[in-house]
Amino acid sequence: MNPTSYEPASGYNFAYLDEQTKRMIRRAILKAIAIPGYQVPFASREMPMPYGWGTGGVQVTAAILGPQDVLKVIDQGSDDTTNAVSIRNFFRKTAGVAVTTRTADASIIQTRHRIPETQLSAGQVLVYQVPIPEPLRFLEPRETETRKLHALGEYGLMYVKLYEDIARNGHIATTYAYPVEVAGRYVMDPSPIPKFDNPRMHDMAALQLFGAGREKRIYAVPPHTSVRSLDFTDHPFTPQVFTEPCALCAARGVYLDEVILDDRGQRMFVCSDTDFCEERRASGHRGHLLGEAPAALSGQPAQQEAC
Amino acid sequence: MSGLHDQDEVPLLAVRGLAKYYGARRGCANVSFDLHQGEVLAIVGESGSGKSTLLNLIAAELEPDAGSVAYRLRSGETRDLFGMGEAERRLLFRTDWGFVRQDAAQGLRMGVSAGGNVGERLMMTGARCYGDIRATAGDWLERVEIDPRRIDDGPRQFSGGMRQRLQIARNLVTRPRLVLMDEPTSGLDVSVQARLLDLIRNLVAELGLAVIIVTHDLAVARLLSHRMMVMKGGAVIEEGLTDRVLDDPQHPYSQLLVSSVLAA
Ligand SMILES: Nc1ncnc2c1ncn2[C@@H]1O[C@H](COP(=O)(O)OP(=O)(O)OP(=O)(O)O)[C@@H](O)[C@H]1O
Ligand SMILES: [Mg+2]
Numbered sequence: 001m002n003p004t005s006y007e008p009a010s011g012y013n014f015a016y017l018d019e020q021t022k023r024m025i026r027r028a029i030l031k032a033i034a035i036p037g038y039q040v041p042f043a044s045r046e047m048p049m050p051y052g053w054g055t056g057g058v059q060v061t062a063a064i065l066g067p068q069d070v071l072k073v074i075d076q077g078s079d080d081t082t083n084a085v086s087i088r089n090f091f092r093k094t095a096g097v098a099v100t101t102r103t104a105d106a107s108i109i110q111t112r113h114r115i116p117e118t119q120l121s122a123g124q125v126l127v128y129q130v131p132i133p134e135p136l137r138f139l140e141p142r143e144t145e146t147r148k149l150h151a152l153g154e155y156g157l158m159y160v161k162l163y164e165d166i167a168r169n170g171h172i173a174t175t176y177a178y179p180v181e182v183a184g185r186y187v188m189d190p191s192p193i194p195k196f197d198n199p200r201m202h203d204m205a206a207l208q209l210f211g212a213g214r215e216k217r218i219y220a221v222p223p224h225t226s227v228r229s230l231d232f233t234d235h236p237f238t239p240q241v242f243t244e245p246c247a248l249c250a251a252r253g254v255y256l257d258e259v260i261l262d263d264r265g266q267r268m269f270v271c272s273d274t275d276f277c278e279e280r281r282a283s284g285h286r287g288h289l290l291g292e293a294p295a296a297l298s299g300q301p302a303q304q305e306a307c
Numbered sequence: 308m309s310g311l312h313d314q315d316e317v318p319l320l321a322v323r324g325l326a327k328y329y330g331a332r333r334g335c336a337n338v339s340f341d342l343h344q345g346e347v348l349a350i351v352g353e354s355g356s357g358k359s360t361l362l363n364l365i366a367a368e369l370e371p372d373a374g375s376v377a378y379r380l381r382s383g384e385t386r387d388l389f390g391m392g393e394a395e396r397r398l399l400f401r402t403d404w405g406f407v408r409q410d411a412a413q414g415l416r417m418g419v420s421a422g423g424n425v426g427e428r429l430m431m432t433g434a435r436c437y438g439d440i441r442a443t444a445g446d447w448l449e450r451v452e453i454d455p456r457r458i459d460d461g462p463r464q465f466s467g468g469m470r471q472r473l474q475i476a477r478n479l480v481t482r483p484r485l486v487l488m489d490e491p492t493s494g495l496d497v498s499v500q501a502r503l504l505d506l507i508r509n510l511v512a513e514l515g516l517a518v519i520i521v522t523h524d525l526a527v528a529r530l531l532s533h534r535m536m537v538m539k540g541g542a543v544i545e546e547g548l549t550d551r552v553l554d555d556p557q558h559p560y561s562q563l564l565v566s567s568v569l570a571a
Binding site: 139148152154156157159160163164166167168232233234235 | 393394397416418419420422423426427428430431432434435436437438440441458459
């Protein structure tokens with residue numbers, strides 16, 4: 001899909017939120033950028049969609065969106081899930097901005113669960129939808145206490161969580177929302193992206209913004225900021241490794257989803273980033289199962305199982 | 308038992324004129340005492356006499372209305388606790404101090420394994436090798452007589468006595484010099500209590516710990532403490548060597564307390 005513009009629907013302010021609300025959110029974003037990884041409270045608004053749909057991300061996007069922007073929305077790596085489609089339509093309707101599925105063409109990418117495979121560049125903004133922003137919540141439910149722990153940089157508890165993980169599973173079994181330390185200071189929940197994506201947050205050229213609607217928090221990782229995944233010296237952080245290439249486009253070193261093909265246990269591994277996969281196929285890359293894959297998959301990937 | 312300290316030595320802890328009011332009600336007032344390294348002080352008194360208030364003031368969990376608490380750091384420097392920054396005070400408390408609570412649920416992380424509970428302070432102070440943390444946690448479980456094979460069990464799978472021993476291990480793992488205990492044995496049956504007291508007594512002697520233990524049980528005070536303070540209505544009414552206070556109480560209230568226990 002190439003960038004296309006639409007006329008905004010009348011009766012809405014540009015990008016739905018009123019200007020005062022957008023200014024308030026922008027102030028929170030600026031503060032978040034100034035203190036990398038720090039959770040800035042903001043007066044989250046009701047959006048015309050349920051919280052689980054990423055209202056935090058939607059509000060951040062609405063606050064930074066301009067008429068010249070080109071928007072891409074992904075969910076689990078795909079531009080075509082109901083969630084991604086409806087958020088994209090929402091901004092098409094309320095802001096009339098151009099939308100795209102091509103990562104390189106987008107100026108703003110709103111995401112849930114993935115960082116696009118295509119390396120992001122300076123000037124792009126990646127907006128994450130965050131369900132639970134507090135990485136310490138699991139062990140310390142008291143908000144007053146977690147705030148203090150962040151303020152004092154007391155992150156021993158995060159290691160207790162990793163310790164428990166190893167004690168129970170023999171290795172750090174956390175595979176998504178894997179905690180990171182930002183700019184050598186604040187510990188942050190990177191939202192439920194696979195830990196595969198963690199190293200890609202480090203030193204990223206694009207600005208990364210995180211919005212949690214229900215929890216009313218915004219945080220940020222400015223361009224070229226250090227992002228380190230927490231670990232133990234004898235259990236170092238290791239991202240997922242896929243031994244085989246994508247069955248459709250033969251890409252290696254990308255995040256793959258396992259797709260069950262039939263009830264006899266036939267399965268294949270394909271790129272979770274559907275746009276990346278399509279572009280590769282369009283430029284002639286062929287995976288070993290491309291011919292055999294169901295049309296629904298090679299044409300328009302649908303139901304996917306996360307690893 | 309007798310305190311082994313040199314009287315000229317600077318005390319580990321010096322409490323002066325400590326007071327706390329809950330509105331108009333006196334929590335405690337005008338409490339002063341010194342505690343030396345390796346010394347065990349018991350605070351006794353009836354319910355509502357201000358024992359927990361005093362302990363929580365010393366632990367800086369309550370803000371005093373008056374008074375000061377000075378502590379001699381490992382460096383030798385003596386500092387006022389309330390004059391310290393919060394970050395520094397918290398660091399001190401999780402390295403050089405311990406606090407064993409009556410209610411294990413308050414002193415433990417109930418959702419975390421025994422190993423994680425004991426290892427927490429190590430991780431809080433920068434330990435980043437899983438194998439070392441686990442080995443140290445296992446050693447401490449053994450020292451408090453918990454089978455190290457239960458290292459991955461949670462406190463919910465432990466008996467009341469085991470939970471208290473786990474709390475002790477969790478606190479002692481950083482080798483603190485001062486441990487506060489609020490009724491650590493109450494609510495346990497007599498035989499479990501006896502075993503716990505024995506363990507505390509041995510650890511205190513072995514590690515040279517200074518301890519402030521709050522108890523309403525004079526037998527606990529007799530067994531563990533060198534000195535004791537009797538509180539009533541928020542004030543210290545008698546203070547002295549434990550044997551002297553218990554065998555020859557001076558204040559009429561202490562006499563009543565001792566005699567009623569002896570009678571019971
Ligand atoms: N949070 C509070 N608010 C108001 N009053 C309090 C509070 N905590 C304690 N008090 C009062 O302060 C006094 C001392 O209470 P404290 O809890 O220190 O006694 P205690 O000696 O520890 O008693 P117990 O043996 O029952 O634990 C009591 O009169 C009590 O009612
Ligand atoms: Mg009490």
